[in-house]
Amino acid sequence: MIKRYIYGKPIETEAVVKTLAPTEGTVPYLAATETEEAYVFEYDMNAYDRLYGLGENIRGINKRGHIYESNCSDDPMHDEGKSSLYGAHNFLIIKGEKTFGLFIDMPSKVIFDCGYSHKDQLKITVTSKDFDLYIIEEKSFTAIIKAFRELIGPSYIAPKWAFGYQQSRWGYKNEEDLKKVVAGYRENHIPLDAIYMDIDFMDNFKDFTIDPNGFSDFKATVAELKEQGIRLVPIVDAGVKIEKGYDVYEEGVEKGYFCTNEKGEDFVAAVWPGLVHFPDFLNKDTRKWFGEKYKILLDEGIEGFWNDMNEPAIFYTPEGLQEAFEKVDEIRQKDNIGIYEYFDLKDSVSHTGNNPKDYQRFYHQVGDQRIRHDKVHNLYGYNMTRAAGEAFETLEPDKRILLFSRASYIGMHRYGGIWTGDNISWWSHLLLNIKMMPSLNMCGILYTGADLGGFGGNTTEDLLLRWLQFGCFTPLMRNHSALGTREQEAYQFTDLESFKNIIGIRYGLVPYLYSEYMKAALRNELYFRTLMMDYPEDSFAENVEDQLMVGESLMVAPVYEQNARGRYVYLPEEMLMIKFKSLTDRSYKIMEKGHHYIQVELEEMVCFIKPNHFIPLCSGGEYIEALDENHLELCGFIKDEASYELYQDDGFSKDYHNPAHFTHIKVSKENKALQVTCNKSELSFTLNLH
Numbered sequence: 001m002i003k004r005y006i007y008g009k010p011i012e013t014e015a016v017v018k019t020l021a022p023t024e025g026t027v028p029y030l031a032a033t034e035t036e037e038a039y040v041f042e043y044d045m046n047a048y049d050r051l052y053g054l055g056e057n058i059r060g061i062n063k064r065g066h067i068y069e070s071n072c073s074d075d076p077m078h079d080e081g082k083s084s085l086y087g088a089h090n091f092l093i094i095k096g097e098k099t100f101g102l103f104i105d106m107p108s109k110v111i112f113d114c115g116y117s118h119k120d121q122l123k124i125t126v127t128s129k130d131f132d133l134y135i136i137e138e139k140s141f142t143a144i145i146k147a148f149r150e151l152i153g154p155s156y157i158a159p160k161w162a163f164g165y166q167q168s169r170w171g172y173k174n175e176e177d178l179k180k181v182v183a184g185y186r187e188n189h190i191p192l193d194a195i196y197m198d199i200d201f202m203d204n205f206k207d208f209t210i211d212p213n214g215f216s217d218f219k220a221t222v223a224e225l226k227e228q229g230i231r232l233v234p235i236v237d238a239g240v241k242i243e244k245g246y247d248v249y250e251e252g253v254e255k256g257y258f259c260t261n262e263k264g265e266d267f268v269a270a271v272w273p274g275l276v277h278f279p280d281f282l283n284k285d286t287r288k289w290f291g292e293k294y295k296i297l298l299d300e301g302i303e304g305f306w307n308d309m310n311e312p313a314i315f316y317t318p319e320g321l322q323e324a325f326e327k328v329d330e331i332r333q334k335d336n337i338g339i340y341e342y343f344d345l346k347d348s349v350s351h352t353g354n355n356p357k358d359y360q361r362f363y364h365q366v367g368d369q370r371i372r373h374d375k376v377h378n379l380y381g382y383n384m385t386r387a388a389g390e391a392f393e394t395l396e397p398d399k400r401i402l403l404f405s406r407a408s409y410i411g412m413h414r415y416g417g418i419w420t421g422d423n424i425s426w427w428s429h430l431l432l433n434i435k436m437m438p439s440l441n442m443c444g445i446l447y448t449g450a451d452l453g454g455f456g457g458n459t460t461e462d463l464l465l466r467w468l469q470f471g472c473f474t475p476l477m478r479n480h481s482a483l484g485t486r487e488q489e490a491y492q493f494t495d496l497e498s499f500k501n502i503i504g505i506r507y508g509l510v511p512y513l514y515s516e517y518m519k520a521a522l523r524n525e526l527y528f529r530t531l532m533m534d535y536p537e538d539s540f541a542e543n544v545e546d547q548l549m550v551g552e553s554l555m556v557a558p559v560y561e562q563n564a565r566g567r568y569v570y571l572p573e574e575m576l577m578i579k580f581k582s583l584t585d586r587s588y589k590i591m592e593k594g595h596h597y598i599q600v601e602l603e604e605m606v607c608f609i610k611p612n613h614f615i616p617l618c619s620g621g622e623y624i625e626a627l628d629e630n631h632l633e634l635c636g637f638i639k640d641e642a643s644y645e646l647y648q649d650d651g652f653s654k655d656y657h658n659p660a661h662f663t664h665i666k667v668s669k670e671n672k673a674l675q676v677t678c679n680k681s682e683l684s685f686t687l688n689l690h
């Protein structure tokens with residue numbers, strides 16, 4: 001049951017799709033205090049209470065012990081010390097003696113002090129008097145998640161090609177660069193489905209333009225690569241370059257589609273293109289206008305986009321810069337600059353980017369209300385992506401378009417996925433990637449993944465290989481890196497065979513991974529789960545944060561430490577371990593419930609199958625559309641019988657619920673002989689059951 005408590009006059013966020021009648025009276029579980037500008041909710045935790053949720057965030061799956069702030073932030077240096085990442089996802093489950101979920105629908109800062117100030121106290125500060133608080137009570141932990149997912153509506157579904165391996169790098173400038181990447185993959189027979197075009201493909205970083213010096217005939221390049229099974233995915237940035245003659249800028253100014261400053265003039269900030277205006281995505285006319293701009297690239301044959309810098313990221317504002325200059329001038333007058341003045345000097349310059357003060361300098365027009373940005377900050381990236389998603393409904397009504405964003409708020413999951421932003425080539429960020437997946441899924445964000453290999457810093461061959469071994473399971477499997485870092489396309493390294501093998505395994509797994517994704521999206525379920533969700537009675541399973549359940553049959557236990565040639569794994573029940581060297585070179589071992597140390601060499605990948613479960617595998621290929629999914633290998637662990645629901649469609653259309661897409665496969669063991677039944681005659685199977 002979900003109870004909705006309304007405080008003041010909440011700003012409409014459209015995070016939820018169901019309008020619940022308000023509940024009167026005091027909120028259960030939480031002690032509420034009203035201060036001058038905020039509401040504070042407190043909950044006394046006992047020693048064993050755990051906290052789950054908060055979507056895209058740092059640290060563990062159990063959020064207890066740290067302080068988190070919902071405040072969409074562009075932070076490429078995110079480490080354990082930080083409190084906010086790119087998304088704001090205010091859904092939390094308190095699990096313990098009392099188990100309940102809560103969702104705070106408020107688009108500005110919400111602070112979740114999860115036992116940071118006081119070890120045994122959860123303290124939530126909502127920095128506004130106007131918000132909705134939902135309390136979710138169900139009979140189990142997973143039922144709470146499901147109820148919440150039903151409240152916020154269905155998850156975005158990507159086209160099937162976007163379940164292939166994808167290569168990105170900031171720095172591919174022109175068609176030669178892109179073709180070099182294609183050749184690197186195709187010549188080495190390493191599968192690939194897409195190449196991303198970062199800001200360099202644009203003409204001077206202007207959205208929806210193509211650099212004429214880099215591309216002689218863009219449409220022809222798009223078509224030529226598509227012939228080879230490769231899609232190009234361009235970036236769209238939030239800031240629109242201020243430049244006379246640039247139509248997007250001129251139209252935006254003329255129609256009043258940009259955010260304004262206090263005086264009502266178009267607000268100016270600086271991002272990649274230099275000075276920009278920010279489209280006012282909270283204004284529905286702006287959304288419609290900006291969304292239609294994607295047609296420029298759709299008309300060139302483009303079928304996917306990534307929306308970036310939409311927290312929005314601000315490098316500086318002229319006002320902020322002016323204040324910094326003044327500070328520098330003031331300090332410069334002194335003869336002897338004291339150490340604190342020196343720190344001040346440094347900070348005044350280095351804090352010009354993403355400065356909280358700048359987020360108070362601009363305004364949105366929402367209906368007849370003018371709202372200062374910081375009051376609705378967390379809605380910006382969401383509404384940029386919504387602008388595109390809504391436009392695709394009319395521009396491409398019958399076709400799925402790939403779309404994901406950097407910033408997000410709950411509700412955006414209906415329009416697109418996210419990638420987890422600018423991570424670093426650190427082993428700890430591989431582990432963070434693993435830990436972040438279930439909490440994102442809890443918030444409906446299913447199409448997601450991290451920059452494999454790490455965005456900032458120089459990757460190493462072993463880090464990339466290990467990261468790809470986990471990336472094989474993330475719906476978005478994209479290798480991306482920053483300008484100036486070591487080149488990290490899979491073909492740049494020594495052991496090409498291993499890269500080919502690991503990425504090849506992903507393609508073999510696609511029948512399973514795609515089925516699991518579709519079922520999770522269509523049924524408001526989780527694609528990635530913690531062990532605790534599947535084994536609620538197992539008190540040890542709850543401690544495990546570096547193994548995940550993927551879909552209904554599999555558990556993964558990635559290796560995430562350098563030079564490790566194996567790892568400890570906890571099996572909550574007897575399982576079949578599959579050790580892959582390549583898609584076809586595999587070994588199997590049935591392992592007992594309990595703790596094990598398993599050997600996993602650098603070129604190997606392991607996963608585990610639950611008893612009476614199997615996974616459908618295909619024979620692989622170099623891109624998604626080349627896969628033969630009519631003949632499947634059923635690979636699994638059968639004690640008596642198992643059934644599986646396979647999902648297959650054309651990968652583009654939107655008639656998701658068509659019963660023809662669901663195939664029921666049943667395997668049973670009768671007198672030691674295996675029987676397979678299936679309701680689709682065109683499918684044939686090879687059995688590999690243990």
Ligand code: GLC
Nearest residue numbers: 170198199308406421422482
């Ligand atoms: C941001 C994005 C990153 C991109 C870069 C240049 O840092 O997060 O993915 O490569 O901008 O566009």
